[in-house]
Amino acid sequence: MDTRSILIVGVGGQGTLLASRILGSLFVDLGYDVKISEVHGMAQRGGSVVTHVRYGTKVFSPLVEPGTADILLAFEKMEALRWIHFLKEQGRAIINSQEIEPMSMIMGAYEYPKDLEDRIRNVCPGAVFFDALAVAKELGNIKVANTVLIGVLARFLNVEPLMWEKAIKTAVPPKTIEVNLKAFHRGYNSELS
Amino acid sequence: MKRLMLGNEAIARGAYEAGVRVATAYPGTPSTEITEFAAKYDEIYAEWSPNEKVALEVAIGASFAGARAMVAMKHVGLNVAADPLFTVSYTGVNAGLVIIVADDPGMHSSQNEQDSRYYARASQVPMLEPADSQEALDFVKLAFELSEEYDTPVLIRLTTRIAHSQSIVTLGERMDIKLKDYKKLPDKNVMMPAMARKRHVEVERRMKALADAANDLWINRIEMGDTSIGIIASGIVYQYAKEALPNASFLKLGMVNPLPRRLIESFASKVRKLYVIEELEPVLEEQIKSWGIPVIGKEIFPVQGELSANMIVEKIAGRAPDVRPAQDLPPRPPVMCPGCPHRGIYYVMKKLRFHATGDIGCYTLGALPPLEAIDTCVCMGASVGMAHGMEKARGRDFSRRLVAVIGDSTFIHSGITGLIDIVYNQGTSTVVILDNYTTGMTGHQDHPGTGRTIKGEAITPLNLVNLIKAIGIEHVRVVDPFDLEEVEKVLKEETQREEPSVVIAQRPCALLSKEMKAPLSIDRDTCRLCGVCLRLGCPAIEKKSDGMHINQALCNGCGLCIKVCKFGAIRRAGE
Ligand code: SF4
Numbered sequence: 001m002d003t004r005s006i007l008i009v010g011v012g013g014q015g016t017l018l019a020s021r022i023l024g025s026l027f028v029d030l031g032y033d034v035k036i037s038e039v040h041g042m043a044q045r046g047g048s049v050v051t052h053v054r055y056g057t058k059v060f061s062p063l064v065e066p067g068t069a070d071i072l073l074a075f076e077k078m079e080a081l082r083w084i085h086f087l088k089e090q091g092r093a094i095i096n097s098q099e100i101e102p103m104s105m106i107m108g109a110y111e112y113p114k115d116l117e118d119r120i121r122n123v124c125p126g127a128v129f130f131d132a133l134a135v136a137k138e139l140g141n142i143k144v145a146n147t148v149l150i151g152v153l154a155r156f157l158n159v160e161p162l163m164w165e166k167a168i169k170t171a172v173p174p175k176t177i178e179v180n181l182k183a184f185h186r187g188y189n190s191e192l193s
Numbered sequence: 194m195k196r197l198m199l200g201n202e203a204i205a206r207g208a209y210e211a212g213v214r215v216a217t218a219y220p221g222t223p224s225t226e227i228t229e230f231a232a233k234y235d236e237i238y239a240e241w242s243p244n245e246k247v248a249l250e251v252a253i254g255a256s257f258a259g260a261r262a263m264v265a266m267k268h269v270g271l272n273v274a275a276d277p278l279f280t281v282s283y284t285g286v287n288a289g290l291v292i293i294v295a296d297d298p299g300m301h302s303s304q305n306e307q308d309s310r311y312y313a314r315a316s317q318v319p320m321l322e323p324a325d326s327q328e329a330l331d332f333v334k335l336a337f338e339l340s341e342e343y344d345t346p347v348l349i350r351l352t353t354r355i356a357h358s359q360s361i362v363t364l365g366e367r368m369d370i371k372l373k374d375y376k377k378l379p380d381k382n383v384m385m386p387a388m389a390r391k392r393h394v395e396v397e398r399r400m401k402a403l404a405d406a407a408n409d410l411w412i413n414r415i416e417m418g419d420t421s422i423g424i425i426a427s428g429i430v431y432q433y434a435k436e437a438l439p440n441a442s443f444l445k446l447g448m449v450n451p452l453p454r455r456l457i458e459s460f461a462s463k464v465r466k467l468y469v470i471e472e473l474e475p476v477l478e479e480q481i482k483s484w485g486i487p488v489i490g491k492e493i494f495p496v497q498g499e500l501s502a503n504m505i506v507e508k509i510a511g512r513a514p515d516v517r518p519a520q521d522l523p524p525r526p527p528v529m530c531p532g533c534p535h536r537g538i539y540y541v542m543k544k545l546r547f548h549a550t551g552d553i554g555c556y557t558l559g560a561l562p563p564l565e566a567i568d569t570c571v572c573m574g575a576s577v578g579m580a581h582g583m584e585k586a587r588g589r590d591f592s593r594r595l596v597a598v599i600g601d602s603t604f605i606h607s608g609i610t611g612l613i614d615i616v617y618n619q620g621t622s623t624v625v626i627l628d629n630y631t632t633g634m635t636g637h638q639d640h641p642g643t644g645r646t647i648k649g650e651a652i653t654p655l656n657l658v659n660l661i662k663a664i665g666i667e668h669v670r671v672v673d674p675f676d677l678e679e680v681e682k683v684l685k686e687e688t689q690r691e692e693p694s695v696v697i698a699q700r701p702c703a704l705l706s707k708e709m710k711a712p713l714s715i716d717r718d719t720c721r722l723c724g725v726c727l728r729l730g731c732p733a734i735e736k737k738s739d740g741m742h743i744n745q746a747l748c749n750g751c752g753l754c755i756k757v758c759k760f761g762a763i764r765r766a767g768e
C-alpha cells in the first residue's frame with residue numbers, strides 16, 4: 001500500500017502526542033510500517049505543535065509534507081487553518097471547535113478570526129467540525145477530548161472498532177482506559193455537521 | 194519482538210542490549226528521553242549529572258574502570274563537554290565509551306544550530322549517524338564494538354527528527370558483557386605532554402585504520418538505481434531523499450567520520466550526476482570536493498534549517514510540488530504555562546523596569562511580550578557572568594537596576610562558577626534563582642536540588658542557601674514569587690546593596706502537581722477593563738470584544754491574577 005499521512009495539529013499541552021500514540025499502536029497492529037514524528041521541548045509550552053503520522057508498506061520519511069496529508073486532525077480551530085495547506089486536494093479535515101488565543105491576541109494586537117470556518121471550508125469543503133471538549137466535559141475529564149476526536153477520525157478509516165479499542169488500551173494510562181473507551185465511542189457514534 | 198519506538202528510546206534499548214552498565218546525561222532537547230529510558234533498565238546505573246562535562250567524565254571513569262558506558266547530550270551540551278572529549282580521544286577507552294549528541298537543525302528548541310559533525314572531525318573521533326529507530330539501536334551496539342576494537346570513544350549523532358520520531362524496531366537480548374580488568378596504565382591514561390605526544394600518533398593511526406575499514410563497513414551501503422542521479426546522504430536526509438527520488442542511486446553513509454573514500458570514489462564513477470545532500474554545514478561535501486570529485490551540494494541546498502522531501506524534488510528534479518499557499522495567520526509562539534511560578538517575579542521586574550540578563554529554560558520565554566522581563570539569552574549559566582560583565586562595563590549604578598535571572602537546574606549546571614567570580618572580583622550583582630524544583634523545559638527532570646535521582650531514589654537535596662553562603666554571599670533571601678509585595682520589596686532592597694546578593698524565588702512548576710485548582714472567572718460587572726491582568730501574559734486570560742474572559746479549559750487556578758486586579762473582579766468559583 002502507498003504511504004498514507006495523517007497530520008495532527010494543535011496547541012502545546014493539548015495532548016496531541018497521545019492521539020498519535022493511539023494511531024501508531026493501531027497501525028502496527030494492522031501490520032503496517034509506521035513512522036511518527038513528534039514535537040518535544042519548547043513548543044510544548046503553548047506553541048503551535050504538529051505530529052506527523054505515516055503508515056504503509058514501507059515508509060521512508062517520518063514527515064508529512066505540504067500538499068500530501070490524507071487527513072488533518074486539528075485540536076484547535078486556528079491551528080487547523082494554519083496547517084490546512086498540508087492536505088491533499090481530496091484530503092479530509094477533522095477539527096475540534098475549541099479556540100485558544102495566542103499571546104499576540106491576548107495582547108490585543110490581533111483578534112481571533114471570526115471567519116475561520118468559512119476560510120477552512122473554502123480550502124476543504126468537506127471539513128468536519130466537532131466540539132470534543134464539550135463531550136469530554138460531559139464525561140467528566142477534559143483530557144479525553146483527544147480520544148473523542150480519535151473516535152471521530154475512526155469513522156473515516158476502514159478499521160474495526162475492536163482494533164481501535166485495543167490500540168487505545170495500549171496507549172492510554174491504565175487507570176483511564178474506561179473513560180477513554182467511552183470517549184472514543186462518543187466520537188465514533190456522534191452526529192456530524 | 195517488534196515495537197514502535199522513539200529514536201531516543203531505541204538508543205537506550207541499544208545500550209541495554211550492548212551490555213551498558215553506566216549511562217549519564219544532563220537533560221537537553223532533543224536528547225533527554227535517552228537517559229530517561231536507560232534509567233528504566235535495572236541493569237543500567239543511570240544518572241542526571243549536574244552538567245554535560247561531568248556526565249562525560251563520569252562515563253570516562255566508568256569506561257576506564259572496565260564498564261561499557263554511554264553519555265547523552267544535546268548539541269550545545271557537547272560544547273560544555275568538549276574539554277574531556279578532545280583528550281579522551283587521545284587516551285582511548287578500556288570498556289566501550291559511546292557519546293550520543295543530538296543536533297537540532299531548524300532550532301525547534303535551541304539557541305543555535307551548530308553542526309556536531311565538526312566536533313567529530315576536530316577531536317578525531319569516529320561518528321555514526323542513524324536514519325531511523327532500528328538503526329539507532331543497531332548503531333549503538335556497533336559503536337561499542339568499534340570503540341573497543343579501535344580503542345576510541347565513538348560519537349553517535351542524532352537530529353531532532355531521528356531522536357523524536359518513532360519507527361519500528363526488532364528487540365534483541367542483552368549481551369553478556371563482563372566487566373573488564375582495571376589496570377593502572379599511565380602511558381595511556383595520564384595525559385601529560387610526554388605521554389600525550391605518543392598518544393597523538395596513535396590517534397592518527399587509529400583514524401587511518403578506521404577510514405580504511407569504513408569502505409567495507411555494513412552501515413555504509415550503495416543502493417544502485419537509475420544511474421543518472423547519484424545521492425550521498427546520511428541520517429534523516431537519506432529518508433527525505435528516498436521519499437523524494439525513490440529511483441535514484443544512493444550511497445547511504447552510516448559513518449560520517451571518517452569517510453570511506455574508496456567507496457565514495459567508486460559510487461561517483463557509477464553515476465552521471467552526483468549530489469551530496471546534508472543538513473546544516475557542508476561537512477561531507479568539503480571533504481569529497483577536496484578529493485577532486487565533482488559533486489553538487491550547498492550550491493543548491495541551504496546551510497540553515499531542515500531540508501525536506503519537497504525541497505529535494507524541487508532542487509534536483511526541478512519539479513515544484515503542487516501546494517496551496519500557507520494562510521496568513523498570527524503566529525503562535527510558546528508561552529509560559531498558566532500558573533507558571535515565574536510569572537509573578539517577572540511581573541514585578543517589568544513593573545520596576547529592571548534590566549535582566551537571562552538564561553536557558555522555560556523562563557527564557559519571559560523575554561516575549563507582554564512580560565519582556567529579560568534582555569539576554571546566550572547559553573547555560575551565562576546570566577550570572579554577564580550581569581557581572583555589565584556592571585564592570587557600565588559601573589555599579591547600572592547594577593542597581595539589573596538582575597541576573599537563572600533557573601535552579603541551570604544554576605547548578607553552570608551558574609555557580611559565575612557567582613564565585615562575582616564574589617571574588619567584588620561585583621555587586623543581584624542574582625535571582627527561579628527555583629521551581631525541577632528542570633522544566635525539557636519535561637521535568639530531577640536534579641541535585643530536587644531530592645530525587647533519575648531512578649526515583651530519595652536523597653538529601655542540595656541546600657542552595659548554604660551553598661551560596663559558602664561561596665561568600667552574605668545576603669540570600671528566599672521569597673514566594675506569587676507574593677508580589679514581598680518580591681517587590683526584596684528586589685528593591687537587594688539591588689540597592691553595594692554587595693552581591695541572591696534572591697531565591699521558590700514555587701513548584703505548575704505542571705508538577707497533577708491536581709488543578711478550580712479555574713477562576715472575571716465578573717463582568719465589576720471589571721473596569723483596565724487590562725492589568727493581561728500584563729501577566731497568562732494564556733488563560735483573554736480579551737474578547739465583550740470584555741475580559743478567563744478560558745476555563747486553560748486556567749490552572751493559581752490565583753495570581755486575583756492579586757493584580759485592583760477592583761476585585763477576578764474570583765474563584767463559589768467565592
Ligand atoms: S513547565 Fe513549569 S516552569 Fe515551565 S513554563 Fe510551565 S509552569 Fe513554568
Ligand code: SF4
Pocket residue numbers: 531532712713729731732733734743747748749750751752753754755
Ligand atoms: S487565569 Fe489567573 S488563576 Fe488562572 S492560571 Fe492565569 S493567572 Fe492563574
